[in-house]
Amino acid sequence: MAMMTSIWFRHLREAFFGFRRNLWLSMSAVSVVGVALFIFGLSMAISWSVYQMSKEIEVGVKVVLKTNDHSAQRQLLQQVEARPDVKSAVLIPKEDAFTKVQSAYGDRLTGALFKSADKLLERFPDFIEVFPKEATVRGINSLEKYLKELNSPLISDVKPVGGACVSELVTLSRSISIGLLLYAIALAALSAFLISNAIKLNITARHEEIEIQRLVGASNWFIRWPFLIEGTFVGFVGSIVPVPMLVFTFYIFKNFIAKYQMFSIGLKLSTLNLLVAGSVIFMGIVIGALGSIISVHRFLRK
Amino acid sequence: MIEMHDVRKVYGNGVAALRGVTIKIEPGEFVYIVGTSGSGKSTLIKLMYREEHPTTGVVLINGINVNRVRDWKIPYLRRKIGVVFQDFKLLPKMTALENVAFAVEAVGQSRKKALQRSEELLQLVGLQERLNSFPKELSGGEQQRVAIARAIANKPAFVIADEPTGNLDPESSWDIMYLLEEINNNGTTVVMATHNREIVNTLRQRVVVIEQGLIVRDEQGGDYGYDD
Numbered sequence: 001m002a003m004m005t006s007i008w009f010r011h012l013r014e015a016f017f018g019f020r021r022n023l024w025l026s027m028s029a030v031s032v033v034g035v036a037l038f039i040f041g042l043s044m045a046i047s048w049s050v051y052q053m054s055k056e057i058e059v060g061v062k063v064v065l066k067t068n069d070h071s072a073q074r075q076l077l078q079q080v081e082a083r084p085d086v087k088s089a090v091l092i093p094k095e096d097a098f099t100k101v102q103s104a105y106g107d108r109l110t111g112a113l114f115k116s117a118d119k120l121l122e123r124f125p126d127f128i129e130v131f132p133k134e135a136t137v138r139g140i141n142s143l144e145k146y147l148k149e150l151n152s153p154l155i156s157d158v159k160p161v162g163g164a165c166v167s168e169l170v171t172l173s174r175s176i177s178i179g180l181l182l183y184a185i186a187l188a189a190l191s192a193f194l195i196s197n198a199i200k201l202n203i204t205a206r207h208e209e210i211e212i213q214r215l216v217g218a219s220n221w222f223i224r225w226p227f228l229i230e231g232t233f234v235g236f237v238g239s240i241v242p243v244p245m246l247v248f249t250f251y252i253f254k255n256f257i258a259k260y261q262m263f264s265i266g267l268k269l270s271t272l273n274l275l276v277a278g279s280v281i282f283m284g285i286v287i288g289a290l291g292s293i294i295s296v297h298r299f300l301r302k
Numbered sequence: 303m304i305e306m307h308d309v310r311k312v313y314g315n316g317v318a319a320l321r322g323v324t325i326k327i328e329p330g331e332f333v334y335i336v337g338t339s340g341s342g343k344s345t346l347i348k349l350m351y352r353e354e355h356p357t358t359g360v361v362l363i364n365g366i367n368v369n370r371v372r373d374w375k376i377p378y379l380r381r382k383i384g385v386v387f388q389d390f391k392l393l394p395k396m397t398a399l400e401n402v403a404f405a406v407e408a409v410g411q412s413r414k415k416a417l418q419r420s421e422e423l424l425q426l427v428g429l430q431e432r433l434n435s436f437p438k439e440l441s442g443g444e445q446q447r448v449a450i451a452r453a454i455a456n457k458p459a460f461v462i463a464d465e466p467t468g469n470l471d472p473e474s475s476w477d478i479m480y481l482l483e484e485i486n487n488n489g490t491t492v493v494m495a496t497h498n499r500e501i502v503n504t505l506r507q508r509v510v511v512i513e514q515g516l517i518v519r520d521e522q523g524g525d526y527g528y529d530d
Binding site: 010209217 | 351373374377378379380381384385391393404405407408409410412413414452455456
């Protein structure tokens with residue numbers, strides 16, 4: 001046990017000396033890791049937030065009815081409600097729909113086209129609004145397909161509601177996230193390259209020492225550990241820096257949304273923070289370890 | 303035991319350093335490898351501690367074919383072999399004690415045990431007064447003694463020395479030879495490449511002469527036998 005402690009203490013000491021030996025290069029690697037992971041965290045946060053928002057938009061399918069027969073309408077309503085993927089279905093008589101539209105547009109609806117509101121009301125159909133349990137584009141599409149395939153003589157049209165909005169939101173967020181993610185990957189590769197160079201400089205400085213270690217029979221892992229610890233440490237420090245910056249950015253974002261009452265804030269910031277912070281730190285460690293493994297592997301293969 | 307069967311070594315630039323060498327070195331032997339510069343001595347030595355790979359042929363260390371040993375197992379093979387170089391290869395920023403302890407630590411011993419063992423070894427090579435001296439504060443002979451202490455630190459079965467007296471004055475050379483002889487008397491196989499006619503002709507041991515990549519003479523108790 002004491003022997004193991006002593007060896008690990010030695011690895012840590014060597015790693016620390018290595019970090020100090022190339023302080024400026026190590027610090028530049030830390031900065032690039034920090035920037036890469038800030039962007040990575042931002043990309044994650046955007047995807048997560050949009051996913052949460054999309055869940056809050058009321059999406060469903062509007063079924064336009066041909067008939068005024070209330071009992072036939074109720075029968076259709078019950079049939080639709082019985083489906084396992086349907087959360088709720090509501091029958092909306094044309095009077096209610098007309099009132100809603102009239103309150104929104106006022107007298108502009110009548111005028112030249114229709115002489116009176118009654119005439120206009122005649123043109124309004126009754127309809128059923130159906131809301132799927134899975135409030136996603138896939139959920140709506142599946143429901144829409146089912147209703148169309150019913151080929152019911154009662155139905156004149158089936159239209160998705162809110163689906164287009166969600167679809168656009170998801171597509172937009174996906175594009176932004178992919179763009180940011182690609183940029184973050186490029187920066188992560190650059191950071192791994194910088195860490196790898198810092199380690200390479202360190203290996204060059206300790207070239208003679210390592211050669212002797214190899215000659216006297218030091219195992220590859222004995223040689224590798226100090227460099228691996230050094231690289232991981234650089235990655236870890238680089239990942240710590242963007243965490244408070246990301247938390248602050250989310251805080252600002254949350255306040256912005258709340259101010260404009262865009263959504264009812266289903267965003268759970270504590271979950272988001274934990275998720276993003278955890279992923280960012282994990283990525284930092286992976287980048288650091290990867291950078292050092294590349295350099296040491298190349299050297300040990302010689 | 304070290305065995306080589308029809309070993310050939312051709313370097314990337316086309317130079318054939320060894321052109322079919324077969325040799326067997328029994329445990330406990332003391333063998334001089336002699337030959338002119340460029341004859342293939344160093345290549346032969348490097349093949350023994352697997353610093354080089356043969357182009358064709360087989361190198362066996364205690365029955366293990368070193369060409370077939372996986373890379374990650376090479377360190378364990380090297381622990382059976384201590385290597386001494388002409389230029390000592392000591393780390394300048396470490397004291398004599400630390401240089402030896404470094405080799406003991408490298409095979410996984412604790413710092414405390416490594417320092418304890420190194421002190422014993424440096425006493426054995428007569429440097430008990432110079433434990434804390436840095437290489438530049440030591441004479442050539444003393445530096446080579448530190449290197450020998452480091453080579454035997456992990457109790458190897460073989461010590462391979464590539465011209466260990468090449469950089470030393472005659473008096474220091476003899477000190478080193480007596481030390482190697484003592485190591486050999488304790489059961490360790492010693493293989494030594496050398497140019498030192500006087501040593502070979504005085505401390506009579508097995509002599510293997512290499513010329514142009516071939517063994518031209520292998521004689522127990524032989525002499526140097528040719529002009530440099």
